[in-house]
Amino acid sequence: MDRAGNPDSPLFGMAAEVPSASALYHAAEKVRDAGYTRWDVYSPFPIHGMDHAMGLKKSWLSALVFCGGLTGLTIAALLTFYPSTIEYPLIVAGKPVNFFTVPAFFPIMFELTVLLSAFTATFGMLALNGLPRWNHPIFNWNRFDRVSDDGFFLAIEATDPKFDEEATRAMLEGLGAKHITLVYED
Amino acid sequence: MADAIMQSREAAEQRITRAPLVTNNRSMAWITDHVASVTEKKAPAWWWVLFTISSALAVCSVLCIGYLISTGVGVWGLNHPVGWAWDITNFVFWIGIGHAGTLISAILFLTRQKWRTSINRAAEAMTLFAVVCAGIFPLIHVGRIWMVWFLAPVPNSNAIWQNFRSPLLWDVFAVSTYFTVSILFWYTGLVPDLATLRDRAKTKLRKFIYGIAALGWRGGNRQWKHYEMAYLILAGLSTPLVLSVHSVVSFDFATSVIPGWHTTIFPPYFVAGAIFGGFAMVLTIMLPARAIFGLHDLITDDHVDKMCKIIVLTGSIVGYAYAMEFFIAWYSGNPYERYVFVHNRLAAPFFSWFSWVPGIGPQMAELGANPAPYWWAYWSMIFCNVVAPQLFWSRYFRRHAIWVFIICNFVNAGMWFERFVIIVTSLHRDFLPSSWNMFHPTWVDIWTFTGTFGIFLALFLLFIRWLPMICIFEVKAVLPEADPHHGHDDHHEEPAALKGAAH
Structure with missing residues (x-):
């Protein structure tokens, strides 16, 4: 598995790329149904209906x-x-x-x-949104630069209770996600 | 049966199919690259030429303002009874132009007019720069600008407290709120695009500057969730705000007792005029920008067409308001009101051509022999604002950029004349004929105003060099592949007979 950032620092989570907005939408539905709680999907624009696909409540x-x-x-x-x-x-x-x-x-x-x-x-x-902030571990991943261009990503954080390197990786592969990468904090 | 349903569905679908908002099937990467690269390449020669000219004009304005402040408002052509002239004309002109940006970004957002996405950024920037130009005039027309803090409700030892019942004070609050909210709205919309520029940055300095400006935006859906809510709320707040600002500006006139100003139709009439003039200015600067940067696939002819339709709509509302003012002047029976409209505005030398008309011939000859001193301003306004935009009823004029550009410039001029007509023709003949006086602008009037075009254009040129002039992320969101159901027949709830119908 690829690694981004300094592998001696704590693990931030596991990130992966999917090819399109609709792939991201369907992946989010499956991650939601798998019971993950500390994760996010990243896209160049807000995707219609994604809050529902992720199981998020309305912004307060x-x-x-x-x-x-x-x-x-x-x-x-x-x-x-x-x-x-x-x-x-x-x-x-x-x-x-x-x-x-x-x-x-x-x-x-x-x-x-x-x-x-x-x-x-x-x-x-x-x-x-916890902004402004200087940096974020996900930026350690070079591919992630395309999130503001035409890249669609999802990342499951290591602090998620269901996070398990093998099981999470198997799930992401099952979703058809590519470039599965371990992202470290530094 | 099922076939019949399908056929009628398909026929209906074909009828309502809309032209794509981005033409030639451009990809997301193409959009990012095409918009962002404008800020990354070296500035072309024409940019430097335009920037030099407009900053030179801006310097003229600044020097004139310095001369005015150091000498006094007497350097303008103001007199008794024309106490307001080009200063307030220019203020209302510029603040009106600012309205199109907020209309496009807020009202068209709430009404889900997705075609706004490729023009809202530049229109909002134009709003800010127009309000900057507008703000100059009320500030400097007070004369002793170092006492302008008297407008602020600050406890002080001079026993000064503001009259909160005065429309002039409402105006201070309305315009400053409008400027602040427009900046917040614009910047909120910019954050994801600043992240794009940050992620594309090749040099450390660019990465640092755009990195700071993008505030650490990551594009996660947990961020988009709050972001979309914030944008919706800002649009909802800006909609009544944009309608209120020009209403409050019109109160400056409408609550006075001057014939020609004291009119209840002013708030809607001013708002319609502001949108009208604002759209014309948007097109005036977007059409050259589109041609220069080759953005025809993003700002399509359909966009221009729709804006022209808004211009003909609001132009006709303005024309109706002009007619209604005359009706009320006649119907009210107020002789002063009638005098202002007929003898200060309408009566023109060409009225004598109609002296042969039975019944009204003698009156026409009389009015033609004694025209209103500012008849040329009034009739320029009518031609530019009411007659010229009617050409937009024809598809031919809406679809040819050069005609759109020419007609929009007529509207720009016409809207300046409108404010000049309202202000100066109402003031120059006071109740007492012995105090009647004409207004003649001095060179300071002329160069201060001309210079504000330099300020406006210089700021706009800096904007297109440093910030993405098209909202990249919103344009991507209207592409067909941005739909999460694109390429999937996954609406299982639909009956099988209707499969394949529009989603």
Whole structure:
């Protein structure tokens, strides 16, 4: 079996390549059914339906964004309504400054809601993905450079309870995967 | 029976078969190579020529801005009553252009218009650069720019607190939010493609820079899962945002009491105009880029065709809004409103040609003899925005790039005239005839504006040199082989009689 990285360092996992998006989809279904939990498939673009094939649940990023949006709305309401109506009522053109003028603050409430939601969506996505990070063991494998071009890969991590060099290798071979490689941490 | 079902299925399938989004059956590697290599080869000679010219223009703008700040806004042609002229015209013009990018990237994403994938990156970049150009004008038109922090709600000892009920303050929030969210959206979309550039990098320095920029992206499905959710949410947030930004810009006018500005139709009218002008600018810069880099298989004639249809749609909405303004001016019975529309905008010398028409002849002769001082601006706007784009009803004009380019440039000019007409023709004749005044731009007005085209183009040229101008990963995802069921008859739930029908 091929090896990538420094074989003296701890084992990261076993990686392999498949020829196409549909091959990757079917391989993912089989790995899922074999009961593996710490593994991933890598592709140049998101493959439609892959979350189902891998048995993944919906991303909960939307819940984070809801909280972010709510924070933005609250900040905007406090920033506009309280000072402009109670603390420092600014009378312009003789117009009232009471509670019923609240529609005049809607644009700023909307903008700040969107702003904080967008920040949460971007940085929350990065945080959930563990990014940014300097390096990753899978990059030790030279073939993996093609993941952003036209390569389709899957990797089963050594920390997976079901991971076994012989059994996992036999399963990957059974899936028709090529270039089965042991990838090390360093 | 089964045969009959199959035949009708096949016939229906043939009718609804769509043209491929990437022509000539290009492979994934071809797409990666073709898009990424633009940033990897040496810059061609024409790039240096264009970059030199546009940066020289950009320098003109910067020098004019320096002169303005060090001297005062008096170096512009502003006067009483024309207190806003080219500055706000240019602001609204550029911010409008910025709308097409977000429309393509957000609204077309939510409506699953997959043809957007090959144009959204460049259109989003164009949005950012247009908003950069737009942001300059409100900042410098305040005069004493070192006091611009007064706009920010910062506790201070000057007893200054912002009027949050003012549309001018809403505008500050709307435009800065729009710029920030557009950057986040653009960068999120760039991350997987930056990883492509990182993985293809030949030199250590490129690998380092693109490696940092790609944030360690690996393309694992556990990452794509959150990524797709983030992209969907950003699209969902940007859709109301893009509609709100130009609505808020229009509030700057609509909430005032100036006849010609005080109009409830402004928010939808401005948004339609922004999309109209934005698509025209997208085509104006994408068509030359496509020709130069040979990207005809990615940005196909179908893409251009669809954008032209959006231009004729939004152009007609804008034409309807122009007509509706006149109707309301007449129907409201407000003499000031009527005066602005008829005597400040519409009346042109050629009206006297119609003096023979029974019934309205004398009025036509009268209006033709006393034309609106800015009639040429109004009628340029009508010709460029309402008449010229109607050619896009014809397939011939939508399918010939040179015609598309010419018509889009008419639209670019027309949308500038539209803002000039709204702002200057409404202001130059005040309620009090003794304060009427014409606006004449000075050389500082002219070169500041011309220079912003240099800023815009220089930034765009830098963008196409350093970043993939087509979204590589999204284009791959619309290829037939990206479908996980491609080449497999594995939809077992289908009855045998319908086997082979479209998935």
